[in-house]
Each structure stands twice: as structure tokens, then as C-alpha cells.
Amino acid sequence: MKIVVCAKQTFDTEAVIALTADGQVNATGITLIIDPYSEFAVEQAIQMKEKDGGEVIVLTIGNAGAQSAIRHALAMGADSGVLVDDPAIAGGDSLATALILAKALEKLNPDIILGGFKSSDIAGAQVLPRVSSILNLPNVNVATHLEWADGKAQVTRELDDGVEIIEVALPAIIGAQQGLAEPRYPSVKGIMQSKKKPINTWTLADIGVDAGAVGAGAAKTKVVQYTLKEARKGGRIIEGEVPDVTKEVVQLTRTEAKVI
Amino acid sequence: MYQFNEEEQMILSMVDDICTDIIMPRAQEIDIQDEFPWDIHQVLAEQGIFSLCFAEEYGGAGVGLHCWLKMMEKIAAVSCAVSMMIANVSLGSAPVVLFGNEEQKQKVLPELASGEAQIAFGLTEPNAGSDIGGITTTAVKKGDKYVINGNKVFITSGSVSKYFSIFAKVIGEDGSRKLSCFLAEKDMPGLVIGRNEEKMGLHGSVTTQLFFENLEVPESAIIGQIGDGYKIVFQSLNKGRLNNGAQATGLVQAALKDATIYAKGRVQFGNPISEFQAIQFMIADMEIGLQTCHLMLDNAATLFEQKSPDLMKYASATKVVCSDMANKATADAVQIFGGYGYCKEYPVERYFRDSKIFPIFEGSNQIQRGIIAKAVYKEYNE
Numbered sequence: 001m002k003i004v005v006c007a008k009q010t011f012d013t014e015a016v017i018a019l020t021a022d023g024q025v026n027a028t029g030i031t032l033i034i035d036p037y038s039e040f041a042v043e044q045a046i047q048m049k050e051k052d053g054g055e056v057i058v059l060t061i062g063n064a065g066a067q068s069a070i071r072h073a074l075a076m077g078a079d080s081g082v083l084v085d086d087p088a089i090a091g092g093d094s095l096a097t098a099l100i101l102a103k104a105l106e107k108l109n110p111d112i113i114l115g116g117f118k119s120s121d122i123a124g125a126q127v128l129p130r131v132s133s134i135l136n137l138p139n140v141n142v143a144t145h146l147e148w149a150d151g152k153a154q155v156t157r158e159l160d161d162g163v164e165i166i167e168v169a170l171p172a173i174i175g176a177q178q179g180l181a182e183p184r185y186p187s188v189k190g191i192m193q194s195k196k197k198p199i200n201t202w203t204l205a206d207i208g209v210d211a212g213a214v215g216a217g218a219a220k221t222k223v224v225q226y227t228l229k230e231a232r233k234g235g236r237i238i239e240g241e242v243p244d245v246t247k248e249v250v251q252l253t254r255t256e257a258k259v260i
Numbered sequence: 261m262y263q264f265n266e267e268e269q270m271i272l273s274m275v276d277d278i279c280t281d282i283i284m285p286r287a288q289e290i291d292i293q294d295e296f297p298w299d300i301h302q303v304l305a306e307q308g309i310f311s312l313c314f315a316e317e318y319g320g321a322g323v324g325l326h327c328w329l330k331m332m333e334k335i336a337a338v339s340c341a342v343s344m345m346i347a348n349v350s351l352g353s354a355p356v357v358l359f360g361n362e363e364q365k366q367k368v369l370p371e372l373a374s375g376e377a378q379i380a381f382g383l384t385e386p387n388a389g390s391d392i393g394g395i396t397t398t399a400v401k402k403g404d405k406y407v408i409n410g411n412k413v414f415i416t417s418g419s420v421s422k423y424f425s426i427f428a429k430v431i432g433e434d435g436s437r438k439l440s441c442f443l444a445e446k447d448m449p450g451l452v453i454g455r456n457e458e459k460m461g462l463h464g465s466v467t468t469q470l471f472f473e474n475l476e477v478p479e480s481a482i483i484g485q486i487g488d489g490y491k492i493v494f495q496s497l498n499k500g501r502l503n504n505g506a507q508a509t510g511l512v513q514a515a516l517k518d519a520t521i522y523a524k525g526r527v528q529f530g531n532p533i534s535e536f537q538a539i540q541f542m543i544a545d546m547e548i549g550l551q552t553c554h555l556m557l558d559n560a561a562t563l564f565e566q567k568s569p570d571l572m573k574y575a576s577a578t579k580v581v582c583s584d585m586a587n588k589a590t591a592d593a594v595q596i597f598g599g600y601g602y603c604k605e606y607p608v609e610r611y612f613r614d615s616k617i618f619p620i621f622e623g624s625n626q627i628q629r630g631i632i633a634k635a636v637y638k639e640y641n642e
């Protein structure tokens with residue numbers, strides 16, 4: 001089975017995000033990692049390969065720096081990587097991302113496609129559904145469990161009140177939710193082997209995407225600005241004798257916190 | 261400073277993850293239970309941590325000493341019991357790596373690299389600690405075998421190891437006594453594993469007595485040549501001392517981090533205690549110490565890789581600085597935590613107990629200073 005995982009590189013989930021004066025995310029000094037949702041998908045793909053054989057290809061859009069996300073997946077056990085890197089891509093929205101992935105996937109012609117159902121940074125959850133409509137493939141998202149056999153997959157999806165089990169014919173696009181597969185730590189051996197595994201870089205021309213169809217010019221949505229959530233205010237300490245303090249606290253729960 | 265390449269950075273980042281996710285949550289329990297943490301050993305083996313110590317042809321990862329030491333520093337910062345089991349594979353195998361023949365290397369090193377087996381370094385005896393000339397364990401040739409008698413104390417991982425590098429004096433027919441090194445195995449008759457010591461710190465790292473009661477080893481067990489004992493000890497300990505320094509540096513790092521976070525949160529006299537100059541000076545001294553440790557380790561590791569003839573002096577100095585610094589930094593951290601630092605609720609209490617070993621073993625700091633002085637005297641020979 002040929003498994004392609006669409007994986008994204010993102011900010012370290014523990015990084016403290018700061019904004020520039022014009023409301024854009026300040027990326028300087030922030031460590032980039034493979035997106036956690038993509039990582040669930042990579043782990044699932046490797047487990048499928050370990051069980052039934054086949055190959056796992058990691059597909060990423062980004063500049064040369066995004067190779068480290070692919071390398072991480074290769075160190076976990078994926079076989080090869082494809083990086084779509086083209087200056088024309090900059091500034092595009094999820095429509096363009098989906099188009100590029102769809103065209104690269106057509107070229108790779110996989111038996112199953114996995115990815116994060118959303119990413120931990122932008123969390124638009126748009127890319128895989130858009131890819132599936134471009135390629136006219138079934139798409140099941142928020143997957144927490146996956147069984148596969150005889151050209152079919154059974155996907156368990158998380159709902160608010162329970163789970164839903166869906167059967168789809170393959171090839172299909174499955175979006176990973178946390179719980180699908182617990183990502184392994186790459187081992188030293190995996191890390192050393194990863195440097196011998198190929199990462200192919202494709203331009204837009206390589207996958208037949210017109211530069212005018214992607215990038216800032218083609219974007220149908222535009223992020224105006226980001227604003228950070230207000231930091232939590234520190235608590236207030238009310239000092240004094242216990243009876244007085246109690247009285248004041250009860251008072252404040254009505255007048256200030258307005259909880260009773 | 262050495263710049264880690266991409267693979268080494270990925271390895272160290274994986275080490276950070278297993279430290280935070282797996283070792284740190286177990287560290288206090290390991291300290292309280294004082295039992296060899298096989299669960300952690302298994303994780304380290306699966307992740308390939310032990311392979312970092314060895315060359316590729318013996319199942320190792322083939323990374324340099326800098327990466328090995330940085331890994332150990334990171335692990336010691338969360339648990340010295342765990343870092344000891346790793347460091348000991350390096351020390352125990354050093355005689356084989358440095359002086360062993362191809363057959364011995366092929367037999368032992370791949371098993372050590374995979375974590376399948378461990379190896380202990382058997383040098384110290386009840387009456388021969390700093391003074392290894394006083395070793396009374398003997399080996400006598402009998403046919404094509406050597407018969408070893410004597411006993412060892414304080415042997416790290418002695419009760420969990422499959423292999424043993426044992427130092428004994430070979431008694432010649434002429435009555436000569438030549439210190440030599442043998443590769444013994446756990447299931448050889450005559451090798452008796454004694455009890456584990458109850459220690460102040462390093463709980464979870466086992467420290468064991470060994471008895472040799474007519475232990476017969478084949479001639480092929482000799483590491484290097486008969487009489488190479490001192491050479492093997494000194495060169496093995498050069499590496500051991502850097503392992504020691506790296507672990508001690510991990511403790512400095514841990515003490516600095518914990519003390520800083522605590523000082524910023526602890527309010528007395530209406531201020532966080534971190535605002536008091538007396539506290540600032542202790543924190544600053546820890547940072548100065550940490551920078552010093554890093555520079556000394558980096559330099560000594562480079563000299564090791566270059567096989568520099570000056571290594572011994574630098575390895576000894578690095579061991580002294582890092583281990584003394586760990587003692588001071590962990591003591592200061594306890595001081596900054598006040599009464600809470602004296603209780604087991606916070607890990608600084610464990611850091612303090614663990615730190616005390618580092619100026620003692622692998623050549624006490626007094627012995628190291630002796631080595632350094634001798635090296636200096638040689639340089640100024642009129």
C-alpha cells in the first residue's frame with residue numbers, strides 16, 4: 001500500500017507567540033516542528049506499513065526549512081519525502097494549499113491519504129476537505145481509529161456525544177484527530193537512517209500548477225490582522241482577619257465577579 | 261564551541277522529549293524505591309541511547325563524544341540514577357573499546373549498544389580505592405585459563421550487568437605481579453554477585469560487591485596485554501571523568517533552573533526573594549559555574565576526539581570543576597528553597613544528595629588535583 005501523509009510544519013506548540021506592530025505573527029526565534037496533527041497521521045501511516053508493508057511518503061509544502069518536518073517523519077519511519085517549494089506559493093490561502101497538494105497527490109497516486117484534520121496553528125480544518133473535492137475522493141475527518149482491508153477503510157470519528165464508524169472505499173483522505181495513533185519518539189537509529197532517505201523537491205511546474213493559481217494574488221481570503229488573547233489577570237489578595245475577609249469576598253462575588 | 265550537526269540536534273531533541281515525558285515523571289519514585297529502573301532502561305534501549313557510545317561497526321550510532329556528553333548532561337538534570345546507568349556503559353566498556361581485540365569488540369559492543377546487556381567496571385577493592393596499587397585480586401595461569409581470586413566493592417551496575425571488566429594482578433612464575441584487565445561474564449562459575457550498597461544518593465543506580473572464588477576465565481578474556489592494567493585504568497578513566505563532569509553539569513543546570521523559578525515565586529518581606537541581592541549572587545554564581553562547566557567539557561571533549569596527549573590534565577580539571585560546582589550549586593539551591601529545600605517535596609533535596617558522589621568517584625577530586633599538579637610539574641622541568 002502506498003500511503004501519502006500530508007504534513008505541515010508549524011511553530012513549536014510550547015512557543016510563546018508574539019505579534020509584530022502591524023498585527024502579524026512574529027516568527028523570529030521560534031522553533032519549527034512537525035504539526036502535532038500531522039504527526040498523528042505519520043504515526044498511523046507507519047503502523048499501517050509495519051503491519052501490511054508498503055511505503056509511506058510525506059508530502060509537505062514549504063521552503064527548504066520545512067525539510068526538518070519531513071526529516072522528523074523520516075526518522076519516525078516514513079520512507080521518503082516530497083517538498084513542494086516554489087517562491088510563487090508565498091501568501092496563498094487554504095484554497096491554494098489544497099490545489100498544490102491535490103496536484104502533487106495526483107502525481108504520487110497513493111492508495112490512501114492521511115493528514116491532520118486541522119493544524120495546531122491556524123486550525124482552519126479546510127485543507128483536506130478541499131483536496132478531496134478537487135480529487136473527487138471521499139474524506140473522513142476527526143478520525144480517532146482506523147481499520148483497513150480489501151480496498152476499504154473503517155474510520156472511527158469523534159462526535160460530541162460519542163463516535164461514528166464510517167466505511168469508505170480507498171483511496172480516501174483521512175484527517176487525524178488526537179488519539180488516532182500515539183506518535184513514537186524517533187530512535188537514534190531512525191534519526192541516523194533518515195539522512196539516507198530521499199527528500200525530493202518539486203516546483204509548481206513539476207506538478208503542473210500555474211503560478212497564477214496560487215500565492216497572494218490568487219488568495220480568496222486575506223488575514224487582516226492577528227490579536228492575541230488577553231493575558232489572564234493576576235488574582236487579587238484580600239488581606240485581613242478571616243471574618244472581614246470572608247465578608248468582603250462574598251460581597252465581591254456579587255458586585256465584581258457577578259457570579260451570584 | 262562544538263556545533264552539533266543536524267542528526268545530533270535531532271537526537272538531543274528526542275532526548276529532551278524522553279526526559280520530560282518519561283524520565284522526569286519517574287525520577288522521584290526511582291529515588292524513593294531505590295531499585296534499578298528496568299522500565300526506563302528499556303525505553304533508553306529502544307530509543308538507541310546506548311548506541312550513542314559506540315562506533316557504527318559495532319552497532320553504534322557513530323556520533324562524537326560531544327553529543328554523548330550533552331545527552332548525559334540532559335538526562336542527569338532529571339535523574340542521576342538514570343544517567344549513571346548510561347555513563348557506566350561507557351566506563352565499563354572503555355577497556356574493550358580502547359584496548360580490546362576485534363573478537364572481544366564484536367562479542368560485547370553490539371549487545372551493549374542495543375541495550376541488551378550492560379557492563380561493569382571492576383576496579384575498586386575494600387583496601388584499594390584511590391590507591392589502585394593496593395589491589396589484591398590475583399589471577400594465576402592454569403593451563404590455558406586464568407584463575408581469579410579476590411573481591412571488589414562499589415561496582416556500579418554490578419548486579420545488573422552481563423559483562424565485567426575486572427582488574428587483577430597476574431602472578432608470574434617469577435613472582436611478579438602485573439596489573440591486568442579481564443573480560444568476565446556473569447554466568448561464569450566463581451563470579452559471585454554480592455549485595456547492593458545503601459547509599460546517600462544515586463538511589464536506583466545499583467552499587468555492588470563482587471567476589472571471585474576461583475573464577476576461571478579463558479586466555480581470550482585478557483584485554484590488551486598482561487601488565488596493561490594501569491594504562492587501561494587511566495585511559496578508561498579519562499573518558500569516565502568526562503562522563504562524570506557532564507552529569508555534574510546536568511545537576512548544576514537543574515539546580516539553577518529550579519532555584520530561579522522558586523526564588524521568583526517565593527515572597528518574603530513583601531518581595532520575591534529573587535529580588536534580594538544575597539539570592540541574586542547565588543543564582544549568578546550558578547550561572548557562572550554552568551558556563552564554566554560547559555566550556556571545560558567542550559574543550560576536553562575536543563581534546564579527547566583529537567587524541568591529545570594533554571587530555572589527562574584537562575579531563576581531570578574538568579571533572580574537578582564540574583563536580584565541585586555541582587556540590588556548590590545544589591547546596592545553594594537547597595539554601596534558596598529554605599526549609600522546603602530540606603524536604604523531599606522538591607527535587608533539590610535529591611540533587612544535593614546525588615551531587616556528593618561526583619567529587620568522590622572515578623578518582624576523588626584530591627587525586628585529580630594530584631594528577632594535575634604532576635602534569636604541571638612535568639611542563640616546568642628545568
Ligand SMILES: Cc1cc2nc3c(=O)[nH]c(=O)nc-3n(C[C@H](O)[C@H](O)[C@H](O)COP(=O)(O)OP(=O)(O)OC[C@H]3O[C@@H](n4cnc5c(N)ncnc54)[C@H](O)[C@@H]3O)c2cc1C
Pocket residue numbers: 380381382383384386388389390391413414415416417459462467617620621622623624625626627630
Ligand atoms: C556510588 C559509587 C559508585 C562507584 N562505582 C565504581 C565502579 O563502577 N567501579 C569501580 O571500580 N569503583 C567504583 N566506585 C569506587 C570509587 O571510585 C572509590 O570510592 C573512589 O575511588 C575512592 O576510593 P575510596 O572510597 O576507597 O576512598 P579512599 O581512597 O580511602 O579515600 C578517602 C579519602 O582520602 C583521600 N585521599 C586518598 N588518597 C589521597 C592522596 N594520595 N592524597 C590526598 N587525598 C587522598 C580521598 O580523596 C578521599 O577523600 C564507586 C563508588 C561509589 C561510592
